[in-house]
Amino acid sequence: MSTPDVPTRGPARPGPYVIAGILLIIAIAVPLFVPAYALDEPRLAGMPFFYWYQMMWIPVTAALVGASYWLVTKEDRRRREAVRSATGAGEKP
Incomplete structure (x- = not known):
C-alpha cells in the first residue's frame, strides 16, 4: 500500500503512464468496434461469435486494467521512494 504522508512529487517518468493509457484505450475501444465482430460464424459450442x-x-x-494499475502503482512507489531518499525520510535514527 502507498503511504499518503509522503508526497509523490519526485520526477515522473511518462513511460508507465503512456503504456497504462494505451492498455486502457485498447480495453475500451476494441469492444466498441462492433462491425468487427457482428458475425454469426464461427460458433463456439453452438454460441454465435x-x-x-x-x-x-x-x-x-480485467487483465489490461490490472496491468495498468500495476504499472501506475509501481511508478508511484518509485516516485515516493525518490522523495524519501531525497529528503532523508527513509533513514532510521
Whole structure:
C-alpha cells in the first residue's frame, strides 16, 4: 500500500503512464468496434461469435486494467521512494 504522508512529487517518468493509457484505450475501444465482430460464424459450442467474443473480452479487459494499475502503482512507489531518499525520510535514527 502507498503511504499518503509522503508526497509523490519526485520526477515522473511518462513511460508507465503512456503504456497504462494505451492498455486502457485498447480495453475500451476494441469492444466498441462492433462491425468487427457482428458475425454469426464461427460458433463456439453452438454460441454465435458475437456473444463469445464479447465474453472473451471480460477477462482480457480485467487483465489490461490490472496491468495498468500495476504499472501506475509501481511508478508511484518509485516516485515516493525518490522523495524519501531525497529528503532523508527513509533513514532510521
